[in-house]
Amino acid sequence: MDATQEIWLNGDFVPWGEARVHVLAHTLHYGAGAFEGVRAYRAEGGTAIFRLDAHLDRLFYSAASIQMPMRFDRAALRAAAIELVRRNRLEEGYLRPIALFGYGVMCVSPERAPVDVAIACWPWGAYLPHEMVDLKISRYPRIPPNATVADAKLTGNYLNGILAVNEIRGTRYHEVLLLDACGNVAEGSGENVFFVKGGALHTPRLGAILPGITRATVMEIARDEGIEVVERDIRPGEALAADEAFFTGTAAEVTPIRSIDDRVIGGGEVGPITRRLRGIYLDAVRGREARYRRFLTAVG
Numbered sequence: 001m002d003a004t005q006e007i008w009l010n011g012d013f014v015p016w017g018e019a020r021v022h023v024l025a026h027t028l029h030y031g032a033g034a035f036e037g038v039r040a041y042r043a044e045g046g047t048a049i050f051r052l053d054a055h056l057d058r059l060f061y062s063a064a065s066i067q068m069p070m071r072f073d074r075a076a077l078r079a080a081a082i083e084l085v086r087r088n089r090l091e092e093g094y095l096r097p098i099a100l101f102g103y104g105v106m107c108v109s110p111e112r113a114p115v116d117v118a119i120a121c122w123p124w125g126a127y128l129p130h131e132m133v134d135l136k137i138s139r140y141p142r143i144p145p146n147a148t149v150a151d152a153k154l155t156g157n158y159l160n161g162i163l164a165v166n167e168i169r170g171t172r173y174h175e176v177l178l179l180d181a182c183g184n185v186a187e188g189s190g191e192n193v194f195f196v197k198g199g200a201l202h203t204p205r206l207g208a209i210l211p212g213i214t215r216a217t218v219m220e221i222a223r224d225e226g227i228e229v230v231e232r233d234i235r236p237g238e239a240l241a242a243d244e245a246f247f248t249g250t251a252a253e254v255t256p257i258r259s260i261d262d263r264v265i266g267g268g269e270v271g272p273i274t275r276r277l278r279g280i281y282l283d284a285v286r287g288r289e290a291r292y293r294r295f296l297t298a299v300g
């Protein structure tokens with residue numbers, strides 16, 4: 001991780017190395033924290049944050065889902081994110097806002113715990129640094145929506161993904177694919193998944209997955225391009241028989257999938273629809289697509 005100069009913590013810009021929380025912080029012990037992953041890009045007119053408002057919406061939704069009172073309103077966090085990128089002179093990279101229950105009480109209920117809010121940013125290249133990725137279907141099902149708030153970005157939800165990626169350590173697989181509790185395709189440990197079949201895009205419907213902001217962006221791009229998008233239950237067998245497959249995520253952007261459980265998808269090459277959508281997405285995030293410039297927040 002490449003450190004930058006400052007981190008915004010509870011209203012102040014503090015030196016990177018001094019942005020600390022107590023070891024007895026509640027979230028560290030029980031996993032109730034809300035966070036986001038956001039990217040800033042070197043865009044046409046200077047650095048811009050992509051879909052900042054959608055990420056802030058999801059952060060506040062996630063915090064509300066665990067009854068976490070946010071100490072700062074949306075406008076304050078929005079201004080802090082922009083100012084942080086500017087102060088750190090980050091031209092391109094990743095932002096990590098997090099709201100956590102801090103130090104003060106030690107019992108499962110976070111009711112009386114104070115809330116700490118931070119935003120960090122740093123330069124960060126490709127999350128899945130491969131032209132195409134090979135996946136293994138995990139034996140851990142995606143944590144079901146009746147056991148957690150599956151559509152919130154909560155720290156504790158990630159234990160599920162950690163167990164899944166631990167299984168592929170030391171293997172040739174790059175990422176995992178989790179199924180939902182009914183055996184339908186859900187998502188990767190940090191990505192949503194799409195399949196191309198007969199010229200249309202198919203993706204798991206909302207419910208057991210994180211409603212990805214990149215997923216929504218790619219669906220909008222596809223529809224604008226006249227490509228049909230179908231949100232539905234997808235059985236693993238259908239996934240393996242797809243013509244093309246790809247992941248989406250803020251960190252992963254659009255990453256083509258080569259194989260799943262050693263079965264090569266389509267011809268094992270980046271397919272034409274994946275290539276087209278990836279190209280438009282990468283143009284959109286850098287402000288090269290007038291249609292999607294509204295998603296950019298200029299840092300100035």
Ligand SMILES: Cc1ncc(COP(=O)(O)O)c(C=O)c1O
Pocket residue numbers: 037187188189190191192209210211212213214215248249250251
């Ligand atoms: C489990 C999971 N699914 C999907 C995504 C993709 O979401 P987004 O496109 O909003 O980054 C992420 C990343 O945040 C994730 O962690």
